[in-house]
Amino acid sequence: MFHSKCITSAGLAMVILLLSTAAFAENDSSASQPSSAASATNQSGDELKLRIGPGDPVAGKDKAALCFGCHGEDGNSTDPQYPKLAGQYGIYIAKQIRNYLANTRSHQVMSGMASSISDADLADISAYFASQPIMKGAHPSNNKLGKKLFENDDLSRMMVRCNSCHGATGKGMDPGNPVYPVIGGQHKEYLLAQLINFRKGARNNSPGGIMNITVHRLSDAELDALADYISGL
Numbered sequence: 570m571f572h573s574k575c576i577t578s579a580g581l582a583m584v585i586l587l588l589s590t591a592a593f594a595e596n597d598s599s600a601s602q603p604s605s606a607a608s609a610t611n612q613s614g615d616e617l618k619l620r621i622g623p624g625d626p627v628a629g630k631d632k633a634a635l636c637f638g639c640h641g642e643d644g645n646s647t648d649p650q651y652p653k654l655a656g657q658y659g660i661y662i663a664k665q666i667r668n669y670l671a672n673t674r675s676h677q678v679m680s681g682m683a684s685s686i687s688d689a690d691l692a693d694i695s696a697y698f699a700s701q702p703i704m705k706g707a708h709p710s711n712n713k714l715g716k717k718l719f720e721n722d723d724l725s726r727m728m729v730r731c732n733s734c735h736g737a738t739g740k741g742m743d744p745g746n747p748v749y750p751v752i753g754g755q756h757k758e759y760l761l762a763q764l765i766n767f768r769k770g771a772r773n774n775s776p777g778g779i780m781n782i783t784v785h786r787l788s789d790a791e792l793d794a795l796a797d798y799i800s801g802l
């Protein structure tokens with residue numbers, strides 16, 4: 570369980586360590602699978618391989634059918650309580666499913682869904698959603714507070730600017746690293762719910778509690794502004 574009283578300057582040291590090393594890079598075997606989905610996006614072949622991860626996106630499409638009702642056939646859900654998965658890193662998607670299964674991230678519906686996915690299918694399903702064109706907001710937000718927080722550190726509150734890990738437009742680190750998810754263009758409602766969960770420790774599956782540390786001193790209005798801005802990217 571995450572407790573805000575545990576946060577000390579050691580937390581900040583951790584953030585800096587995270588940024589300066591590949592401490593949390595998972596063993597990545599993503600280079601092993603050629604992809605037939607390269608034409609679906611403008612990404613270079615290497616970027617797309619990294620995004621897709623070790624699975625087979627073509628085989629994954631049929632296997633992912635049970636997810637479409639909520640997450641959309643192309644990973645762009647329409648109901649904002651369901652996150653978009655389009656273009657999300659395959660390795661990140663698979664990690665979340667394992668976390669739901671192990672109850673290190675909990676949600677009634679997704680924990681149930683996670684237990685219905687076999688290990689063999691997980692990489693392919695994740696690869697399918699990852700191979701879709703990357704999620705995008707319907708229209709840009711001109712939320713000034715959100716943009717300011719997204720792009721500027723506030724080390725007095727141990728807040729490291731979001732774009733240092735999630736990339737300039739929230740589409741992931743540049744160069745890509747599947748530890749850091751795509752958040753730009755995600756639904757506002759979902760983003761806000763996750764930020765609130767991280768702040769109160771109801772979600773604490775980020776490596777080293779990095780997301781809990783990052784948002785623990787932000788106000789409701791600041792989290793709302795961030796979610797608003799990021800959803801438009």
Ligand code: HEC
Pocket residue numbers: 633635636637638639640650651652653654661662663665666675676678679682686694750762
């Ligand atoms: C009945 C609706 C429903 C179905 C079906 C469903 N999901 Fe979900 N999914 C959700 C909800 C709601 C959340 C948000 C849960 C939370 O807040 O933790 C979610 C979250 C997720 C996340 C976390 C996304 C992120 O950005 O961290 C992943 C990954 C995911 N689902 C994958 C799947 C896969 C793969 C399937 C099919 C095997 C599936 N889901 C089927 C409702 C559903």
Ligand code: HEC
Pocket residue numbers: 584587588652664718719728729730731732733734735748749750751752760763764774775776779780783784795
């Ligand atoms: C030091 C790196 C780092 C910084 C800075 C950072 N994040 Fe994150 N963030 C992560 C990682 C790593 C994850 C993935 C957590 C996991 O594995 O479940 C994450 C996850 C998230 C998620 C959940 C995504 C999803 O699909 O469920 C949101 C939302 C998010 N971050 C928003 C932000 C915002 C807003 C900021 C700035 C206030 C920020 N992050 C700053 C590393 C960072």
